[in-house]
Amino acid sequence: DADVTQTPRNRITKTGKRIMLECSQTKGHDRMYWYRQDPGLGLRLIYYSFDVKDINKGEISDGYSVSRQAQAKFSLSLESAIPNQTALYFCATSEPGQVSSYNEQFFGPGTRLTVL
Amino acid sequence: KNQVEQSPQSLIILEGKNCTLQCNYTVSPFSNLRWYKQDTGRGPVSLTIMTFSENTKSNGRYTATLDADTKQSSLHITASQLSDSASYICVVSLRTSYDKVIFGPGTSLSVIP
Numbered sequence A: 001d002a003d004v005t006q007t008p009r010n011r012i013t014k015t016g017k018r019i020m021l022e023c024s025q026t027k028g029h030d031r032m033y034w035y036r037q038d039p040g041l042g043l044r045l046i047y048y049s050f051d052v053k054d055i056n057k058g059e060i061s062d063g064y065s066v067s068r069q070a071q072a073k074f075s076l077s078l079e080s081a082i083p084n085q086t087a088l089y090f091c092a093t094s095e096p097g098q099v100s101s102y103n104e105q106f107f108g109p110g111t112r113l114t115v116l
Numbered sequence B: 001k002n003q004v005e006q007s008p009q010s011l012i013i014l015e016g017k018n019c020t021l022q023c024n025y026t027v028s029p030f031s032n033l034r035w036y037k038q039d040t041g042r043g044p045v046s047l048t049i050m051t052f053s054e055n056t057k058s059n060g061r062y063t064a065t066l067d068a069d070t071k072q073s074s075l076h077i078t079a080s081q082l083s084d085s086a087s088y089i090c091v092v093s094l095r096t097s098y099d100k101v102i103f104g105p106g107t108s109l110s111v112i113p
Helices: none
Strands: A004-007 A010-013 A019-025 A031-037 A044-051 A054-057 A064-070 A073-078 A087-094 A111-115 B003-007 B010-014 B019-026 B030-038 B045-051 B056-059 B062-067 B072-077 B086-094 B101-103 B107-112
Touching: A004 A087, A010 A019, A019 A031, A019 A087, A019 A111, A031 A064, A031 A073, A044 A064, A044 A073, A054 A064, A073 A087, B003 B086, B003 B101, B010 B019, B019 B030, B019 B086, B019 B107, B030 B062, B030 B072, B045 B056, B045 B062, B045 B072, B072 B086
Parallel strands: A010 A111, B010 B107
Antiparallel strands: A004 A019, A019 A073, A031 A044, A031 A087, A044 A054, A064 A073, A087 A111, B003 B019, B019 B072, B030 B045, B030 B086, B056 B062, B062 B072, B086 B101, B086 B107
16 A cells, blocks of 8 residues: 555646645654645645644645645645646655654655646 | 756666766755655655765665765766656755755656667
8 A cells, every 4th residue: 555645646627616635644654745846847845734733834835725634634725726736746744853764755646736 | 045956857868878967956054965766657756865974875776976065966877777767856955943855856867778
């Protein structure tokens, strides 16, 4: 079984629709992240959460919201999707405190979202 | 401005050949540098990590180098295989109160028979 799973894997939607992308993990990590990836650009951080009660904005949080329902679940919502939110979205997890794995993030398989 | 640049943007090599990918960064305060491999349709997977005091790290046919003075890193792939076809992403972490990371845009490598 995959350690970090994302649903759906592909989604096509229309401008103005509300969309939720879901992420689940079985790694037992406290830290979870949402990124978007656009061609020619590095992954950009949308939101991150260090535990269930902690939610933080990343560098491109406008137009997005998140919910940390449990340690293992972190959802990303687009309240009113727009075409420039068409991208590949990745969820990731990490666990601090171990020098050898410091900052290593474990990524899900991604969700390809197209907003028409 | 904290930034990570990679070159070349894309590369095509013949199976069995070697290649070197470059990463330049302007990130401060520096904590560590990772190279990730991202296969098409998959999430990135860590290949190597190097801290400030390390200047080389190997993982099988992958060897990463780090020059913290010039803020440059390279990833050398030896005896390339078709399965090496992927995007290689350089990621630099900042030494801050949380694990902030800066991703490079990646180099797309195609290994052809």
